[in-house]
Amino acid sequence: MHSAPGGPFTSERKLPEQVLANIEAKYGLDQPYYKQLTNYVVGIVTKGDFGPSFRYKDRSVNDVIAQGFPVTLKYGIWSFIVAVSVGVSLGIVAAINHNSVFDYLAVGFTIGAQVLPNFVMAPILVIIFTLWLGWLPGGGWNGGQWQYLIMPVIALSTSYMASIARIMRSSMLEVLNSNFIRTAKAKGLSNRQIIFKHALKPALLPVISYLGPTFVLMITGSVVIDIYFSTGGIGREFVNAALNRDYSVIMGITILMGILTITFNMVVDILYAWIDPKIRY
Amino acid sequence: MMVIGSKKITQMAQNMANYEQGKSHSLWVDARRRFFKNKAALISLIVLTLIVIFSFGAPYVTPWSNEEIDWSILGSINEKGMPSIASKHYFGTDDLGRDLFARVAQGTQISLMVGFVGAFIAVIVGTLYGAVAGYFGGRIDSVMMRIVDILMSIPYMFVLILLLVVFGRSIIMLFVGLGLISWLDMSRIVRGQTMVIKNKEFIEAAIAGGSNHLTIITRHIIPNLLGIVIVYASLLVPLMILTESFISFLGLGVQEPNTSWGALISDGAKTVLYERLWQLFIPLAFFVAGLFSFFFIGDGLRDALDPKDR
Amino acid sequence: MNLFEVKDLSVDFKTLTGSVKAVDNISFNIGKAETVAIVGESGSGKSQTVLAALGLLAENGVATGSVKFEGQELLGLETKELNKIRGNQISMVFQDPMTSLNPFMRISSQMIEVLTLHKGMSKTDALKESIRMLDAVRLPDAKQVITRFPHELSGGMRQRVMIAIALSTEPKILIADEPTTALDVTVQAQMLELFKGLTKDFGAALILITHDLGVVAGIADRMMVMYAGRLVEKGTIDELFYSPHHPYTFGLLHSTPHVDNPEMRLEPIDGLPPSLENLPSGCAFHPRCDFKLDRCLIEAPPLHKSANGRSNACFYKGELVKRSKAGE
Numbered sequence: 001m002h003s004a005p006g007g008p009f010t011s012e013r014k015l016p017e018q019v020l021a022n023i024e025a026k027y028g029l030d031q032p033y034y035k036q037l038t039n040y041v042v043g044i045v046t047k048g049d050f051g052p053s054f055r056y057k058d059r060s061v062n063d064v065i066a067q068g069f070p071v072t073l074k075y076g077i078w079s080f081i082v083a084v085s086v087g088v089s090l091g092i093v094a095a096i097n098h099n100s101v102f103d104y105l106a107v108g109f110t111i112g113a114q115v116l117p118n119f120v121m122a123p124i125l126v127i128i129f130t131l132w133l134g135w136l137p138g139g140g141w142n143g144g145q146w147q148y149l150i151m152p153v154i155a156l157s158t159s160y161m162a163s164i165a166r167i168m169r170s171s172m173l174e175v176l177n178s179n180f181i182r183t184a185k186a187k188g189l190s191n192r193q194i195i196f197k198h199a200l201k202p203a204l205l206p207v208i209s210y211l212g213p214t215f216v217l218m219i220t221g222s223v224v225i226d227i228y229f230s231t232g233g234i235g236r237e238f239v240n241a242a243l244n245r246d247y248s249v250i251m252g253i254t255i256l257m258g259i260l261t262i263t264f265n266m267v268v269d270i271l272y273a274w275i276d277p278k279i280r281y
Numbered sequence: 282m283m284v285i286g287s288k289k290i291t292q293m294a295q296n297m298a299n300y301e302q303g304k305s306h307s308l309w310v311d312a313r314r315r316f317f318k319n320k321a322a323l324i325s326l327i328v329l330t331l332i333v334i335f336s337f338g339a340p341y342v343t344p345w346s347n348e349e350i351d352w353s354i355l356g357s358i359n360e361k362g363m364p365s366i367a368s369k370h371y372f373g374t375d376d377l378g379r380d381l382f383a384r385v386a387q388g389t390q391i392s393l394m395v396g397f398v399g400a401f402i403a404v405i406v407g408t409l410y411g412a413v414a415g416y417f418g419g420r421i422d423s424v425m426m427r428i429v430d431i432l433m434s435i436p437y438m439f440v441l442i443l444l445l446v447v448f449g450r451s452i453i454m455l456f457v458g459l460g461l462i463s464w465l466d467m468s469r470i471v472r473g474q475t476m477v478i479k480n481k482e483f484i485e486a487a488i489a490g491g492s493n494h495l496t497i498i499t500r501h502i503i504p505n506l507l508g509i510v511i512v513y514a515s516l517l518v519p520l521m522i523l524t525e526s527f528i529s530f531l532g533l534g535v536q537e538p539n540t541s542w543g544a545l546i547s548d549g550a551k552t553v554l555y556e557r558l559w560q561l562f563i564p565l566a567f568f569v570a571g572l573f574s575f576f577f578i579g580d581g582l583r584d585a586l587d588p589k590d591r
Numbered sequence: 592m593n594l595f596e597v598k599d600l601s602v603d604f605k606t607l608t609g610s611v612k613a614v615d616n617i618s619f620n621i622g623k624a625e626t627v628a629i630v631g632e633s634g635s636g637k638s639q640t641v642l643a644a645l646g647l648l649a650e651n652g653v654a655t656g657s658v659k660f661e662g663q664e665l666l667g668l669e670t671k672e673l674n675k676i677r678g679n680q681i682s683m684v685f686q687d688p689m690t691s692l693n694p695f696m697r698i699s700s701q702m703i704e705v706l707t708l709h710k711g712m713s714k715t716d717a718l719k720e721s722i723r724m725l726d727a728v729r730l731p732d733a734k735q736v737i738t739r740f741p742h743e744l745s746g747g748m749r750q751r752v753m754i755a756i757a758l759s760t761e762p763k764i765l766i767a768d769e770p771t772t773a774l775d776v777t778v779q780a781q782m783l784e785l786f787k788g789l790t791k792d793f794g795a796a797l798i799l800i801t802h803d804l805g806v807v808a809g810i811a812d813r814m815m816v817m818y819a820g821r822l823v824e825k826g827t828i829d830e831l832f833y834s835p836h837h838p839y840t841f842g843l844l845h846s847t848p849h850v851d852n853p854e855m856r857l858e859p860i861d862g863l864p865p866s867l868e869n870l871p872s873g874c875a876f877h878p879r880c881d882f883k884l885d886r887c888l889i890e891a892p893p894l895h896k897s898a899n900g901r902s903n904a905c906f907y908k909g910e911l912v913k914r915s916k917a918g919e
Contacts, residue, residue: 071525111576114572114573114576115568115569115573115576117523117527119526119527119528119530119543119546119547120546122400122560122569123546123549123550126550127558127561131556132527171339171548191505216437217438220438220439220527222529223438223531224530224531225441227531238439238442239442239531239532239533242442242443242445242446242533243446247447251444253439254443257439259472274294
């Protein structure tokens, strides 16, 4: 990052040498690079301290994260729940009613949603719910009341919901054609028992391995949500920091996302091993 | 934004690897016949051709350029900036009074270019990397693939944003960034297929004939990967366009006065509350039509080249 | 009233290019505690016949005709009613024990579910009964095995589990679809022994589907031979083995090794089984038949009953003798 031209304190007005040196001393930028790095890492590991923001004098990186992260987490978790639960149910119902009208509609939806990423969904939702129907506020957060939550969640979850539904449908169809489902039918089990006791677990496996990437993509998508709906989450801070060259904030958020991603992938792996008896650690 | 149906691709890779080598000529002839039988793919090809013709032909049709501001309508865009033939703003104007017809044409060019160049970089890097890993196997392979695993778990959009910020926002940087984050899947697929191909007799024959590793990879392995690479590339193009649009939506992508589908949608989205819906829906229509076309063409190519069904 | 009556059963599969007839108008009966073998090459429709009876055809399959179990019509029966019969009165053991057990469930839950469903047992009783059944199929260490997952068992063990599940509800009919094909030769023999003993112990009728005449000889009372979806000959084992009337049965017998007569030369039937999409005219067997007559090319011979209760579908009425080929 240091190789980049310019720095957080380069601006239109040339600062006097002495002032610049003082400021750099305060943030430790006058020390050698390796010293800066060790100080930074030690701060994170020992105190959970990501250091001060280079841009806001009175806010540390921790403040920035503490303010934005709960917001992102709230609509992120909701979007994730909606995408997974609706996507999985849609996929199952479509697979059970293979080649029915519902199945065709579901497939149509999953294809259509490919070209409806969050930044396309967001304005369309605003046109429908704010401009035409006047039901929902066009943006803001207001402590995360449900009116403010709905559009961010729909915008963020739609395309992933569609992907999950598509994966779920095809894996369920594959499982339903497998030999052990034929055995289950020959045993005289009801359709409900066959689907939920025999077919669901194996059919879920491909969906579960897709959850890792989905999670990462949703975090990324939060940037759009924060900007378009002014929800005040961490995505907005990230883009602002990027535009302002606020390195400590950028680093802080990137590290946080990295930790989240790794943790989540581990959860997914454990879930996978729990479902598939062939994997044992 | 999305994950290409990697299972189908992997299956296709297996089918192709197992396909008899001697029939490769008829494979391509056959594939072309099958592709042209696929109605969705064929219509998509036509739509895409029309979009391309539009993007290059538009400057000859409209008197406006993509940066020129029509001062006569400024301040009353809601009334006079509407799409109209009389004012020669066929698609209306944007918020600043610039002609949307010219801007959409220019944005289309940029988006298509980003899609193709990004996919091209990803394909080159991914193919070489995957072919090398798969061909040498063993420890080299496991180290190279672990690196891919690690890179895959990084939220790449953040990395791309970082790249753009650190090295400045330029279209070259955008190409490099897009290409560099998209080759990972490609390398995995190529590696898998290379491992199958390298055990075939004709590779043994080449080794026995004294060819060196480089020759074997470039002359024997890569040509046999062509089908899968083409299909994957065709599906990568829309993904690249999507990613670029995302970046441009954030204001980090293509810089003014140049524009792209994503930047146009972003501009349109900001004015939605002023009832200037054409500013959103016209670029959106191109975006949707373009992406659908690419997806269906990619799908058509996959079905056509997959030797499974014959 | 027969236990199991099949009348004019046909099975068609709808495909993109049209419809394929997998089973063509076949009829047969099975009595109580009888062991009947259905023999034929792959694609002869022998599996589809029983799958159709239990409503287990693939999505694009349609069965017409009539299949009656204890007088009750099974074809077109609602799934809910059918579920009271299949797995309970009629059980089935499938060809491939590797994929026919659910790899995601323990053996115990796969066994218990049939008993709680059909016999209304509590879970503890069902578990006890399941362990008893595993003992009955001579699976060593049943208490241990029942807690495992299918991938932890060998092929033979899995097939024993399948049989235990099928017999645990004390069905009146056990259908075994190629039960030994996927197993080692040594295990095959044990398995046949087991089938023979168990069906006798439980008083169940056994429908054995196989392409292997060696399997049939040891265990079946009667047998039916199918070719390209049609029944070409049926009768008792002795009748068919010692004096086959249909050239196809004759050919099959001469392509199977005989323990009684090890010096006999094995003569495979020339050619391949026909594709169902593109059946030969007339009798489907005529291109491979050594005894064909001119009319065999034009019309298909109907299955007609002879005086002693046997049936066969062939125009040729002469004696079947192996004809030596030119050059031998």
